[in-house]
Amino acid sequence: MVSTHPLWHDYPNLSQNLNQVEAVINQHIRIKNKKIEAQIRRVAENSGKMLRPVYALLCSQIGPDYDEEKAIAIAAALETLHMATLVHDDVIDEADLRRGQETLHAKKDNRYAIYAGDYLFSICFTILANHTNSVSMLEYNARSMEKVLIGELDQLESRYTSPKSIKRYLARISGKTAQLFALSCYTGAVESNASKRQTRLAYNAGHYIGMAFQIIDDILDYQANDNTLGKPAMADAKNGIYTLPLIYSYQNHATEIDALLTKQSLTSEDLHDLQALIDQADGLSKALQLAKRYTKKALSTIDKLPNGEYKAILKSITEKMLARTM
Amino acid sequence: MVSTHPLWHDYPNLSQNLNQVEAVINQHIRIKNKKIEAQIRRVAENSGKMLRPVYALLCSQIGPDYDEEKAIAIAAALETLHMATLVHDDVIDEADLRRGQETLHAKKDNRYAIYAGDYLFSICFTILANHTNSVSMLEYNARSMEKVLIGELDQLESRYTSPKSIKRYLARISGKTAQLFALSCYTGAVESNASKRQTRLAYNAGHYIGMAFQIIDDILDYQANDNTLGKPAMADAKNGIYTLPLIYSYQNHATEIDALLTKQSLTSEDLHDLQALIDQADGLSKALQLAKRYTKKALSTIDKLPNGEYKAILKSITEKMLARTM
Numbered sequence: 001m002v003s004t005h006p007l008w009h010d011y012p013n014l015s016q017n018l019n020q021v022e023a024v025i026n027q028h029i030r031i032k033n034k035k036i037e038a039q040i041r042r043v044a045e046n047s048g049k050m051l052r053p054v055y056a057l058l059c060s061q062i063g064p065d066y067d068e069e070k071a072i073a074i075a076a077a078l079e080t081l082h083m084a085t086l087v088h089d090d091v092i093d094e095a096d097l098r099r100g101q102e103t104l105h106a107k108k109d110n111r112y113a114i115y116a117g118d119y120l121f122s123i124c125f126t127i128l129a130n131h132t133n134s135v136s137m138l139e140y141n142a143r144s145m146e147k148v149l150i151g152e153l154d155q156l157e158s159r160y161t162s163p164k165s166i167k168r169y170l171a172r173i174s175g176k177t178a179q180l181f182a183l184s185c186y187t188g189a190v191e192s193n194a195s196k197r198q199t200r201l202a203y204n205a206g207h208y209i210g211m212a213f214q215i216i217d218d219i220l221d222y223q224a225n226d227n228t229l230g231k232p233a234m235a236d237a238k239n240g241i242y243t244l245p246l247i248y249s250y251q252n253h254a255t256e257i258d259a260l261l262t263k264q265s266l267t268s269e270d271l272h273d274l275q276a277l278i279d280q281a282d283g284l285s286k287a288l289q290l291a292k293r294y295t296k297k298a299l300s301t302i303d304k305l306p307n308g309e310y311k312a313i314l315k316s317i318t319e320k321m322l323a324r325t326m
Numbered sequence: 327m328v329s330t331h332p333l334w335h336d337y338p339n340l341s342q343n344l345n346q347v348e349a350v351i352n353q354h355i356r357i358k359n360k361k362i363e364a365q366i367r368r369v370a371e372n373s374g375k376m377l378r379p380v381y382a383l384l385c386s387q388i389g390p391d392y393d394e395e396k397a398i399a400i401a402a403a404l405e406t407l408h409m410a411t412l413v414h415d416d417v418i419d420e421a422d423l424r425r426g427q428e429t430l431h432a433k434k435d436n437r438y439a440i441y442a443g444d445y446l447f448s449i450c451f452t453i454l455a456n457h458t459n460s461v462s463m464l465e466y467n468a469r470s471m472e473k474v475l476i477g478e479l480d481q482l483e484s485r486y487t488s489p490k491s492i493k494r495y496l497a498r499i500s501g502k503t504a505q506l507f508a509l510s511c512y513t514g515a516v517e518s519n520a521s522k523r524q525t526r527l528a529y530n531a532g533h534y535i536g537m538a539f540q541i542i543d544d545i546l547d548y549q550a551n552d553n554t555l556g557k558p559a560m561a562d563a564k565n566g567i568y569t570l571p572l573i574y575s576y577q578n579h580a581t582e583i584d585a586l587l588t589k590q591s592l593t594s595e596d597l598h599d600l601q602a603l604i605d606q607a608d609g610l611s612k613a614l615q616l617a618k619r620y621t622k623k624a625l626s627t628i629d630k631l632p633n634g635e636y637k638a639i640l641k642s643i644t645e646k647m648l649a650r651t652m
Contacts, residue, residue, distance in 0.1 A: 036479045088444060092437040111418045114440060115478045118414060121447055122471040129465035138464050139455035145448035152441045153362045 005049045007320065011313060014057065017072055021053045024076035028123045040116050043087060044080075052184040053079045054317065055209070059188030059202045061310035066192050073131035074191055077124045078184045081141075084120035085148060085180075087113050092156070093239060121145075137190060144183040151175020155241060162258060163242035163250045170211070177217075178210030185209075201304050205314075208298035212322045215291040218243035219284055220324075222275065234271050244290065246274075249281035295322040331375045333646065337639060340383065343398055347379045350402035354449045366442050369413060370406075378510040379405045380643065381535070385514030385528045387636035392518050399457035400517055403450045404510045407467075410446035411474060411506075413439050418482070419565060447471075463516060470509040477501020481567060488584060489568035489576045496537070503543075504536030511535075527630050531640075534624035538648045541617040544569035545610055546650075548601065560597050570616065572600075575607035621648040 004018045025044050031037035053075030060071035091110045128138055154172045185206030189199040222245055224233045236243055242250075242261075250257050256277055260270050278284060295318070302314050330344045351370050357363035379401030386397035417436045454464055480498045511532030515525040548571055550559045562569055568576075568587075576583050582603055586596050604610060621644070628640050 031476055031479075033476075033480055033483065036476070036483055085444075088440050092440060110436070111482055112479070114414050114418060114443075115475050115482065117440075117444075118411075118447065119472060119475040119479065121444065122468050122475060125451060125468035126465060126472065129461050129468055133461060135455050135459060135461055135464065138461065139452060142448050142451035142455055146445060146452065149441050149445040149448060150357055150359075150362070153357075153438070153445065154359055156437055156441065157359065157362055 005047075007049055007317070008054065011317075014054065014313065017057050017068070017075070018050050018053060020072045021050065021057075021076045021079060022047065024073055024127065025080055025123070028076075028080075028127055039112070040119060043083060043116065043120075047079070047083075049321075050079060051213070051321065052082050052180055055181060055206060055314075056184040056188040058310045058314045058317075059185040059206075060192050061308060062189045062198050062202055062305055063192030063194030070131050070191055071188065073127055074187050075184075077127040077131075077141075078180070078187065080120050080124040080127065081145065082180060084117045084124065085152075087117035087120065089152075091117075092152075093235065132191065134190075137187065141183065141187070144179050147175045147179045149175075151177070151179070158242075159240035160261070161242075162254075162261070163247040166244070166247055169244055169247055173211060173214040173218075174207070177214035178207045181210030181213065182206035198305060201301055205298050205301040205305075208294045208301060209318055209322070212291045212294035212298060215244055215287055215294065216322060216324065219245055219287050219291070222278065222284060234275070237271065237274060238266055244287040245278050245283035248286040249278045249283035252281045253277050291322065295319075298322075331373075333375055333643070334380065337643075340380065340639065343383050343394070343401070344376050344379060346398045347376065347383075347402045347405060348373065350399055350453065351406055351449070354402075354406075354453055365438070366445060369409060369442065369446075373405070373409075375647075376405060377539070377647065378408050378506055381507060381532060381640075382510040382514040384636045384640045384643075385511040385532075386518050387634060388515045388524050388528055388631055389518030389520030396457050396517055397514065399453055400513050401510075403453040403457075403467075404506070404513065406446050406450040406453065407471065408506060410443045410450065411478075413443035413446065415478075417443075418478075419561065458517065460516075463513065467509065467513070470505050473501045473505045475501075477503070477505070484568075486566035486587070487568075488580075488587070489573040492570070492573055495570055495573055499537060499540040499544075500533070503540035504533045507536030507539065508532035524631060527627055531624050531627040531631075534620045534627060535644055535648070538617045538620035538624060541570055541613055541620065542648060542650065545571055545613050545617070548604065548610060560601070563597065563600060564592055570613040571604050571609035574612040575604045575609035578607045579603050617648065621645075624648070 004015045008015045008018060022045070026041060029037060029040050029044060031040070056075040056078050057071050060066055060074065091113045125138065125141070128141060132138065151172050151174065154168070155176060158168065158172070182203045183206070185202040186199055189202035194202065218236065221236045221243065222234060237246065246257070257274070260266070260274055260277075263270060266274070298318055299315060302311065302318065305311055305314075330341045334341045334344060348371070352367060355363060355366050355370060357366070382401040382404050383397050386392055386400065417439045451464065451467070454467060458464065477498050477500065480494075481502060484494065484498070508529045509532070511528040512525055515528035520528065544562065547562045547569070548560060563572065572583070583600070586592070586600055586603075589596060592600070624644055625641060628637065628644065631637055631640075
């Protein structure tokens with residue numbers, strides 16, 4: 001049994017449930033060829049914070065019909081969906097490190113990672129179908145997955161284009177990141193038979209959390225070095241993915257930034273110059289302001305949910321998580 | 327409206343239904359960014375024979391409750407699943423041609439194709455969930471998708487290893503190809519409320535058809551040139567995928583074949599020598615014998631299904647399709 005992330009050590013029930021989530025995922029990864037099975041389990045075991053299952057588990061306590069086993073299964077399905085997207089993201093980013101470990105694609109090449117990700121997508125639907133009576137819930141999941149992928153495709157499509165539009169950036173991260181947080185909160189709420197208003201609140205809270213989360217992630221990419229985040233620094237800018245800090249900075253330094261970005265590949269000197277421009281333009285703190293606004297919205301939405309122990313935890317972890325600086 | 331494959335021109339109802347299948351798929355590919363939408367529609371419109379939807383449509387007439395709209399939707403879902411696997415296969419094969427057209431990955435690079443394939447997977451589940459009341463049907467689909475991917479992973483894992491085991495080859499193509507044919511026949515039968523025995527027969531027929539289909543495909547890869555199949559000749563052998571004709575030939579010419587295959591990459595002379603060895607060993611006709619045995623099994627299984635016009639068509643197209651020589 002892998003121990004859960006230190007973030008959850010203050011919450012023994014949650015920690016225990018997260019261990020059960022991992023167990024459910026592992027039970028579903030069953031392949032006759034044990035070499036292949038071991039490779040895929042390795043991806044599954046290299047779990048991060050498990051934020052999506054945490055939100056799904058907590059929101060499963062919003063409605064009157066909390067069912068622990070079902071909540072764990074739903075959380076497992078959502079984490080599997082997240083893992084599948086990570087495996088494919090790694091191929092696409094050509095990232096060699098993920099959470100400090102060699103990625104599957106680096107180890108076994110891209111080909112392997114593509115099918116392994118597909119396999120994890122299938123497992124997600126198998127687990128969900130196994131634990132819900134609701135076809136519409138499965139449809140909701142499939143549609144959410146569509147939105148995630150439209151966000152990812154839009155990000156690819158926008159690569160290396162001038163970092164002009166805040167609106168498009170927000171639409172993109174709403175798909176590629178916030179949708180899965182919203183889905184986690186929503187699915188938990190629905191399966192506990194929460195009221196329509198409550199499930200809507202849960203969905204919105206998840207959306208705001210996801211938006212803040214991604215903006216902070218994008219800020220951290222500018223602050224990271226190869227050791228802190230477990231991935232290379234300024235990876236996004238290098239890959240032509242221009243995020244909020246750069247978009248804000250572009251408003252005042254369009255010419256200088258365009259001059260840098262038209263280069264085929266950025267040298268470390270270029271990256272240094274880019275960082276200096278972002279510092280001048282206060283790009284990072286402007287982005288942080290927006291993240292804080294989303295965090296506030298998330299917290300005030302959570303406030304409107306029915307009282308209970310789960311709610312206190314929901315608020316506390318959301319505050320903690322969105323205050324992270326590394 | 328794209329016209330259907332010449333194979334179906336003798337069957338006007340079937341042709342019409344296939345056009346409706348394409349329409350359903352297109353309706354579900356809805357993306358705000360029209361550039362991305364157009365790219366994905368392009369994959370969807372470059373349809374091949376549409377064999378899986380054909381089998382799903384015909385098997386929807388096995389049971390007493392034929393529902394045309396539902397049958398079309400199920401056929402659309404299965405074709406979408408097939409398209410998703412094709413898009414990812416193309417990335418993995420690094421194939422630049424598929425059905426004579428430039429592949430999505432060649433046009434827009436691998437990154438794009440990975441997410442586009444994922445998007446098509448989601449659409450498959452959205453369509454299915456939209457047209458069935460049965461969670462267990464969705465679970466069955468997800469589990470089938472798992473089997474397809476385990477077959478694909480096994481193929482990757484076995485690349486460039488001695489072509490020794492017929493058993494492993496058959497297990498692999500049972501997953502990567504036959505499962506989707508079996509699923510198509512099975513899903514059609516179940517949704518028409520066929521009896522348990524009938525759905526089992528439909529599943530088996532689909533399995534045998536898929537086995538024969540893949541063996542023939544593997545034979546054709548040795549006979550093709552760059553123009554006939556719309557893909558490069560002996561692509562499998564070049565990619566380290568050793569199929570049935572080679573496995574049979576290996577039984578008599580292990581030393582010579584091993585000597586060729588240990589080379590890092592095969593020159594056209596090597597490929598020529600390999601082809602000569604396969605000719606000597608009668609590898610192609612031995613493989614064809616096994617394909618014929620599966621075809622026979624398929625036909626005698628179809629014979630046991632309830633009589634009807636659908637059954638005559640089912641037999642006739644299965645005979646025709648499995649007699650193809652290019």
